[in-house]
Amino acid sequence: MQFIETRGNDGSRPVRVAFSQAILNPMSSFGGLYVPEMLPDLGIDFLRRHLDSDYKALARAVMEAFNTDIPPDVLQRALDRYDHFDDPAQPVPVVKVTDDLFVSELYHGPTRAFKDMALQPFGVVLSALAQARDEHYLILAATSGDTGPATLETFKNQANVKVACLYPDGGTSDVQRLQMVTEDAPNLKVIGVHGAFDDAQTALKSLLSSDRFHAALRERDTRLSAANSVNFGRIIFQQIYHLHSYLELVRQGAISLGDKVYLNVPSGNFGNALGGYYAMKMGLPVEKILISSNSNNILTDFVRHGRYDLRGRQVVATTSPAMDILKSSNVERVLFDLFGAERTRELMALLDEQGHYQLSDSETARVRSIFAADFATDQEVETAIRENFERGYLMDPHTATCLKAHHNCRDRDLPDIVYSTAEWTKFSPTIAHALTGEVDANDIDALKSISQEAGLSIPPMIAALFDRPITQPTVIDKQDIEQEILSFI
Ligand SMILES: *Cc1c(COP(=O)(O)O)cnc(C)c1O
Numbered sequence: 001m002q003f004i005e006t007r008g009n010d011g012s013r014p015v016r017v018a019f020s021q022a023i024l025n026p027m028s029s030f031g032g033l034y035v036p037e038m039l040p041d042l043g044i045d046f047l048r049r050h051l052d053s054d055y056k057a058l059a060r061a062v063m064e065a066f067n068t069d070i071p072p073d074v075l076q077r078a079l080d081r082y083d084h085f086d087d088p089a090q091p092v093p094v095v096k097v098t099d100d101l102f103v104s105e106l107y108h109g110p111t112r113a114f115k116d117m118a119l120q121p122f123g124v125v126l127s128a129l130a131q132a133r134d135e136h137y138l139i140l141a142a143t144s145g146d147t148g149p150a151t152l153e154t155f156k157n158q159a160n161v162k163v164a165c166l167y168p169d170g171g172t173s174d175v176q177r178l179q180m181v182t183e184d185a186p187n188l189k190v191i192g193v194h195g196a197f198d199d200a201q202t203a204l205k206s207l208l209s210s211d212r213f214h215a216a217l218r219e220r221d222t223r224l225s226a227a228n229s230v231n232f233g234r235i236i237f238q239q240i241y242h243l244h245s246y247l248e249l250v251r252q253g254a255i256s257l258g259d260k261v262y263l264n265v266p267s268g269n270f271g272n273a274l275g276g277y278y279a280m281k282m283g284l285p286v287e288k289i290l291i292s293s294n295s296n297n298i299l300t301d302f303v304r305h306g307r308y309d310l311r312g313r314q315v316v317a318t319t320s321p322a323m324d325i326l327k328s329s330n331v332e333r334v335l336f337d338l339f340g341a342e343r344t345r346e347l348m349a350l351l352d353e354q355g356h357y358q359l360s361d362s363e364t365a366r367v368r369s370i371f372a373a374d375f376a377t378d379q380e381v382e383t384a385i386r387e388n389f390e391r392g393y394l395m396d397p398h399t400a401t402c403l404k405a406h407h408n409c410r411d412r413d414l415p416d417i418v419y420s421t422a423e424w425t426k427f428s429p430t431i432a433h434a435l436t437g438e439v440d441a442n443d444i445d446a447l448k449s450i451s452q453e454a455g456l457s458i459p460p461m462i463a464a465l466f467d468r469p470i471t472q473p474t475v476i477d478k479q480d481i482e483q484e485i486l487s488f489i
Contacts, residue, residue, distance in 0.1 A: 001067045003232065006336035007032030007345040019068035020129045023122075023233030024137070026226050030345055031352075034232050035333050040065035042243065043283025044258055051247060051257070055091050056082055058247070059121075059240045066236060074128040078121035081154075085109050085116075086459075092117075092241050094248035097393045100415045101406060102254065104245040107396075107423040110461060111179055113322070114272065114421040115150035118229075118237040123154025123161075125233060126225065130160035137225045138217065138489060142166045142204040144197040146322050146422065148190075149179035151227045156185035162222075164189045164485045166200040169475045174443035175426055175462060184471040189488040192475035198315075203478045207485070216486050229271030230329050238275030239282075245417050246284055254415055262416040264290040264405055266398045267299055268323040270330035272419060277334060277370065287414050290405040293375040294318040298326050303373035306364030308347075309356040319378045319430040320397040322421070338366055372409040376401045385434040394454050396422040397430045424450060425462045 002016035009015045010029035022034035042065060050058050056079045063075055070078070085091035086108040095103045109116025130137050139161060141151045148165045155163045167180060169192035180190045193200045207213050208224070217224065229235060242263060249255045263286055265273040273291055280286040293299050295316050302308045308331070315324050336344045350357040359367065376384065384403035388395055399420040406416050424431050428446035432438045435453050438446065444466055447458050476484055 002037045003034040004037050004341075005029045005032045006035055006332050006341060007348060008341040019066075019070065019232075019236075023126060023231055024129055024133075024135075024223075024225055026231040026233075031348070032341075032345070033230055033329070033332055033336075035336055036066065036232070039278060039282050040067075041283055042279070044285075046283065047243065047247060047250075048257060050243075051250065053247075054089060055240075055244055056080075058244055059237075062240050062243065063236070068236075070125055071128070071132075074125060077128070078124040081120035081124060084120075092244055092248075094245050094252070094417070095393065096252065096254065097388065097391070100413070102245070102249060102415060102417050103393065103395065103399065103420050104241065104248075104417050105420045106241060107420060109150075110153050111146070111149040112423040112426050112459070112462065113146040113150060114419070115146050116153070117241060118234040118271075119147075119150040119154045119227065121237050122227065122231075122233050123151075123158055126227075127155065127158035127161045135160065136222045137161050138222050138485075139163045139225055139227045140166075140204055140207065140485075141227060142197070142200045143172075143180075144168065144321055144324065145172045145176040146426070147228065148172075149176060152180060152183045152188050152190065155227075156183060156188055158187065162187045162189070162489055163227075164191065164488060166191050166193050166204055166481065168192075168197045168200050169194055171197050173427065173429070175428070175465060178465040178468070181470050181472040182465060182468040188472075189485065190472035190474065191481065191484055193481065194475065194477050199478055203481050207482055210482065213482055213486075217489075220486075220489055222489055228329075229269050229274075235271055235274055235278075235330070235333075238271055239279050240275075242276045242279035243284055245419075249415060249417070258285055260285045260287040260412075260414055262287050262290055262410055262414055264292060264402045264416050264418045266292045266320070266323060266401045266419065266421055268325040268328065270299070270328045270334075272421070273371075274330040274333055277337075280370070281337070287412060288409070289371050290402070290409045290416070291371055291373040292402040292405045293373065294320045294323050294381070294401050295375065295377055296324050296326055297375035299328060299331075300373040300375045302331065303367060303371045306359030306361075306367060307356070308351060308358075310351070311355045318397075319381055319427065320401055322398055323401065334367075339363060372405065374405040374408050376404040380404060382430070382434040385431055389435055389454070394424050394431070394450075394456070395420060396424050396427050398422050398427075423459070424454075424456070425458060
């Protein structure tokens with residue numbers, strides 16, 4: 001399978017590239033993204049063949065259908081990463097909450113957030129490809145919380161890859177910060193930056209456009225890659241669990257093979273939702289994909305009105321911080337799929353230059369034939385957490401944003417698969433507040449009170465964080481980042 005570019009080709013690079021090229025070097029012409037040239041058919045026949053497949057067998061079959069240039073032994077090692085999830089036989093449990101509400105739990109990996117679903121196998125693949133080419137890569141990450149820990153965890157001690165991870169000092173939860181600053185592998189560097197997430201993010205962007213920095217990397221024989229969801233190497237692994245969750249509903253007797261369901265995705269950068277979109281295109285029986293947001297509800301507007309408008313908007317901090325995003329990168333891949341490269345390039349140029357674009361009525365109708373959307377305020381999120389807890393299910397604030405769309409966006413009486421993207425342990429102060437009214441608790445106190453209230457034990461990898469030595473104490477000013485990274489590599 002070959003990969004092409006969402007904004008067309010600028011003549012300075014190949015029109016088609018292999019999977020390995022698209023993931024090692026994810027930047028494409030005109031600032032676009034790589035997408036598969038065509039999608040395999042993973043419809044009813046494929047699903048029927050995999051009714052009894054476990055997660056890894058299904059994953060292998062999906063990856064093989066994409067016919068990438070990852071060597072089979074590397075793919076096997078990549079998928080073996082799912083053996084380190086809570087239950088290797090069932091890395092993604094799907095839990096029935098009510099007759100029409102099922103929660104697909106994507107957070108049973110090492111860092112307790114759904115980023116592990118893709119980053120765990122992705123780390124093995126990227127490192128193996130780098131070794132095969134005898135090349136050295138630097139991954140730069142700016143994180144507001146979940147991507148950082150998951151990126152560090154997957155690449156730790158992996159050959160030919162180094163990671164430098166920037167986080168806003170004081171801008172993450174205690175658990176997220178400890179997950180980063182207690183990592184001690186020699187190929188990892190964690191840097192706290194004075195300021196907010198935007199400062200860390202802006203510092204990273206100016207580094208990426210600095211000629212001096214690139215020259216210094218060349219001198220050190222190091223190339224840059226990316227581990228965020230602009231990299232198709234992450235998206236490819238995010239299609240699998242949509243198929244798996246559907247098959248789980250069949251296995252649980254909630255639906256028959258061929259029946260339609262809703263997929264309900266708490267969305268930020270739209271990687272998770274895009275995986276569902278591709279699964280639907282490949283033949284998964286999906287009625288609609290529900291896009292759930294928090295008060296940063298730019299995607300709600302986009303789906304309902306075909307309008308993407310950044311003007312006058314600022315990111316607001318919510319209790320679901322991994323979704324505090326206005327520029328949602330993977331929407332571009334849907335635009336390309338629906339409207340082609342020329343139109344995508346035009347729309348993305350409008351967004352970059354004027355801060356907004358408006359789809360035509362017929363384009364908007366196409367978007368609305370596939371997606372529906374709603375958003376939840378922090379208050380609504382807390383209510384959803386409390387109500388679901390009272391009927392026996394504990395969910396994190398990101399997952400809880402989905403309940404609004406669950407109630408408002410289904411035109412048909414079909415089951416809804418809500419994706420749970422984080423464990424309760426990662427956002428415990430918000431959950432403690434929802435359950436007990438406790439205010440301003442720090443993470444450890446909130447963890448203890450939820451654990452008591454809900455009768456759940458704190459998982460060992462979270463409990464252990466509070467006793468581990470801090471091995472990555474660096475906290476610096478923005479202007480010192482470049483020097484810090486260069487001395488690291
Ligand atoms: C990253 C993340 C999201 C958003 O996922 P996207 O694929 O970027 O839309 C939602 N919830 C949690 C907990 C996350 O870490």
